[in-house]
Amino acid sequence: MAASPHTLSSRLLTGWVGGCVWYLEGRAMQESPREFMHLFRSVRKQWMTFQHFTFLRRMYVTQLNRSLNQQVKRKPEPTASPFLERSSLAQAKAETCAMRPLPPPHLPLSRKPNDKELLELESASVIEGSLDVGRETKDEKQWKEMKLHLDDLPGVLARLSKIKLTALVVSTTSAGFALAPGPFDLPCFLLTFVGTGLASCAANSINQFFEVPFDSNMNRTKNRPLVRGQISPLLAVSFATCCAVPGVALLTWGVNPLTGALGVFNIFLYTCCYTPLKKISIANTWVGAVVGAIPPVMGWTAATGSLDAGAFLLGGILYSWQFPHFNALSWGLREDYSRGGYCMMSVTHPALCRRVALRHCLALIGLSAAAPVLDVTTWTFPAISLPINLYISYLGFRFYVDADRKSSRKLFFCSLWHLPLFLLLMLTCKRPPGATCAGGEPRG
Amino acid sequence: MAALRPCRRALVSPLCRAFSGPGCRLAPERAGERRDTAPSRVSGFCPPRKSCHDWIGPPDKHSNLRPVHFYVPENESPLEQKLRKLRQETQEWNQQFWANQNLTFCREKEEFIRSRLKAKGLELRTGSGQKATLDAEEMADFYREFLSKNFQKHMCYNRKLCAQCGA
Numbered sequence: 288m289a290a291s292p293h294t295l296s297s298r299l300l301t302g303w304v305g306g307c308v309w310y311l312e313g314r315a316m317q318e319s320p321r322e323f324m325h326l327f328r329s330v331r332k333q334w335m336t337f338q339h340f341t342f343l344r345r346m347y348v349t350q351l352n353r354s355l356n357q358q359v360k361r362k363p364e365p366t367a368s369p370f371l372e373r374s375s376l377a378q379a380k381a382e383t384c385a386m387r388p389l390p391p392p393h394l395p396l397s398r399k400p401n402d403k404e405l406l407e408l409e410s411a412s413v414i415e416g417s418l419d420v421g422r423e424t425k426d427e428k429q430w431k432e433m434k435l436h437l438d439d440l441p442g443v444l445a446r447l448s449k450i451k452l453t454a455l456v457v458s459t460t461s462a463g464f465a466l467a468p469g470p471f472d473l474p475c476f477l478l479t480f481v482g483t484g485l486a487s488c489a490a491n492s493i494n495q496f497f498e499v500p501f502d503s504n505m506n507r508t509k510n511r512p513l514v515r516g517q518i519s520p521l522l523a524v525s526f527a528t529c530c531a532v533p534g535v536a537l538l539t540w541g542v543n544p545l546t547g548a549l550g551v552f553n554i555f556l557y558t559c560c561y562t563p564l565k566k567i568s569i570a571n572t573w574v575g576a577v578v579g580a581i582p583p584v585m586g587w588t589a590a591t592g593s594l595d596a597g598a599f600l601l602g603g604i605l606y607s608w609q610f611p612h613f614n615a616l617s618w619g620l621r622e623d624y625s626r627g628g629y630c631m632m633s634v635t636h637p638a639l640c641r642r643v644a645l646r647h648c649l650a651l652i653g654l655s656a657a658a659p660v661l662d663v664t665t666w667t668f669p670a671i672s673l674p675i676n677l678y679i680s681y682l683g684f685r686f687y688v689d690a691d692r693k694s695s696r697k698l699f700f701c702s703l704w705h706l707p708l709f710l711l712l713m714l715t716c717k718r719p720p721g722a723t724c725a726g727g728e729p730r731g
Numbered sequence: 732m733a734a735l736r737p738c739r740r741a742l743v744s745p746l747c748r749a750f751s752g753p754g755c756r757l758a759p760e761r762a763g764e765r766r767d768t769a770p771s772r773v774s775g776f777c778p779p780r781k782s783c784h785d786w787i788g789p790p791d792k793h794s795n796l797r798p799v800h801f802y803v804p805e806n807e808s809p810l811e812q813k814l815r816k817l818r819q820e821t822q823e824w825n826q827q828f829w830a831n832q833n834l835t836f837c838r839e840k841e842e843f844i845r846s847r848l849k850a851k852g853l854e855l856r857t858g859s860g861q862k863a864t865l866d867a868e869e870m871a872d873f874y875r876e877f878l879s880k881n882f883q884k885h886m887c888y889n890r891k892l893c894a895q896c897g898a
Contacts, residue, residue: 429789430776433799500825500892504795504833516787516797566889621867625874626836628885634874692867 433516443512447495447523448488448530456487456582462710463586463601466663466717472590478541479589483582485534486550492527493558496520505623538585546589553581569632569639576609596661604654604709610647611683612702614640618686618695641687644698648683651709652676658713668716672709679705776800794829798822821895828888836877843873 460483464476495502495513499520502508512518518526531554539547557578564571580602587598617624617633617640624631632640655672658664682701686694778786778800786800799822801815847865848854854863 426789427776430778430786430800431788432778432782433785433787500796500829503790503797504829509790509795514797516785516799563889566885619867621871621874625878626833628832628878628881628888630878630882634871634878637871637875690868 431516433519435518435522439517443517444526447492447512447518447526449491449495450488453484453487453491456579457484458707459579459605459710460582460586460589462714463583463598464590465586465714466583466601467587467590467597468662468718468720469590475542475589478537479546479586482534482537482542482546482550483585485530486538486554487582489527489531489534490554490557492523492530493554494562496523496527497558497562501627501629504627505620507620507623538589542589543592545592545594546585549581549585549588553578553585556581565629565631567630569630569635571630572610572613572632572643575613576606579609580606597663600654600657600661600663604651605706607647607650607654608702608706608709611644611679611686611698612706614644615686615695615698615702619692637690641690645680645683645687648676648680652680655709658716659718662718664713664716664718668713671716672712675705675708675712778802791826791830793833794826795833796822796826796829798826817895824895825892832881832884835881839877840870840873843870 457480461476461480464479465471495511498508499513502511503514508514513520513523535547535550535554538550556574561571561574561578564574583601583605584594584598587601588594591598614632617631621631621634623629624634632643652669652673655676656669658668659666679698679701682694682698686698688694776786776788783802783804785802788798788800790797799818801819803815804811807815844863844865847869848863
């Protein structure tokens with residue numbers, strides 16, 4: 288289950304990769320003049336021919352470019368990742384296309400080669416031979432044994448279960464639990480926390496298992512553990528099962544059956560409805576929004592044991608939040624979605640995409656006003672949340688009108704801080720026990 | 732380590748086979764020569780003789796999929812062989828689909844850019860010699876068109892992928 292399949296962590300990762308590319312290029316540029324001078328001195332000392340020197344220089348540059356190629360993924364076309372600077376990609380591509388290794392200098396057949404020229408030819412062919420072997424060895428070095436390393440397993444499982452996304456999901460569940468009326472029951476909270484976390488891990492792992500060929504083809508997802516072969520598919524599914532079974536059991540028998548049922552339903556919705564629907568229809572976004580809305584509802588039902596108005600309000604808030612968050616993100620991924628065959632509004636119905644994002648930004652204002660009406664918070668809440676709600680609505684409006692990458696990025700990044708702040712404000716304005724909105728009889 | 736090997740083999744062998752990939756078994760140690768198996772069809776890669784695991788390669792430059800060289804154990808059962816062959820087939824079929832898909836995408840993207848630039852009266856290369864590109868909003872038309880054109884193709888692929896996984 289997921290608030291959305293896309294998080295801050297993926298953006299940070301690509302930004303980090305882009306930073307690495309820049310660093311390596313800079314280092315290469317700094318090193319080359321020094322090594323070039325060294326080469327020039329050795330040339331003069333050994334009295335090599337100019338042709339041989341030119342050949343060696345080209346070989347050096349080719350090897351340098353090859354080491355750069357290791358960091359920049361070679362693609363058939365320059366498809367810019369949304370978060371890598373266009374200039375660094377173009378520069379790397381220009382270098383990879385520019386240089387080719389040249390054959391060693393040929394001597395005319397009529398003349399018998401003397402010792403000095405033989406030595407040059409030999410050294411040139413050795414270099415050429417070693418280039419070929421170097422290329423092959425490098426290719427072979429990129430093959431990795433699919434062996435389970437226990438040291439790496441925690442990291443691999445964390446990435447498989449999308450641990451940061453799971454953390455976000457669990458925090459929305461905790462917010463739902465905390466906002467529910469009644470005394471705070473710590474053991475029940477911990478069981479809900481762990482149970483929801485395990486269920487989320489399971490759902491995310493199954494999702495990755497289903498999508499390996501698609502994830503391989505998208506920049507954002509190509510470093511996932513199953514894509515890279517760091518874990519076998521069987522182990523991934525076993526891990527998912529080992530999370531789902533205890534997770535759901537904890538929720539059903541440790542908390543209450545309603546929460547357990549919601550957990551199972553959400554895993555099913557995410558893995559069997561949302562994941563296949565992504566390739567069939569744009570309706571997947573609405574299904575995904577429900578998937579994100581269920582965790583806070585689960586938190587509420589864990590605390591109260593019932594699906595009352597407050598649960599639906601929280602679910603509604605998370606549901607509405609998904610749209611500005613995901614639609615803005617998807618605006619920059621249109622090329623990958625198109626190539627991968629994903630049916631997303633940003634590709635097929637761009638105007639609808641922006642309209643829906645704006646609509647749901649405005650809905651958040653309405654939902655925050657409904658909170659005191661439903662006795663979830665005091666009337667302070669809609670007042671103090673108004674500035675951030677107006678701001679995200681403004682960005683939603685800008686996205687709707689401008690329809691460009693700049694406005695989509697601004698809306699996306701705003702959604703990342705808007706949600707935690709919104710939930711925090713809700714918590715601070717939680718209706719105290721025994722009070723009602725109209726100041727009438729206290730609730731029993 | 733060598734002394735522990737026989738015990739480890741007895742205990743770990745079935746688990747190892749299951750969890751480290753199909754057909755894995757702790758093979759007896761041999762000199763570190765390349766194995767006599769057929770090299771991977773995708774590249775000339777041959778895993779070392781000692782290895783009893785699958786090997787995964789770098790992403791293919793057309794399909795972006797990583798080829799897997801499957802380990803063939805000495806006493807492979809018919810069922811294990813069937814599974815391995817099925818995985819091999821699925822891999823090749825996936826490789827073909829995505830390589831074709833990506834190449835088609837790149838080719839059609841180039842054609843689209845060329846035709847749009849021509850319609851605007853611009854050259855393929857700008858004055859500074861750099862390749863002229865269209866901005867994201869102009870490309871959006873292409874992305875929408877490409878997705879709808881290939882929708883049926885993707886549906887068939889997804890249906891077959893489900894069938895293969897089920898098999």
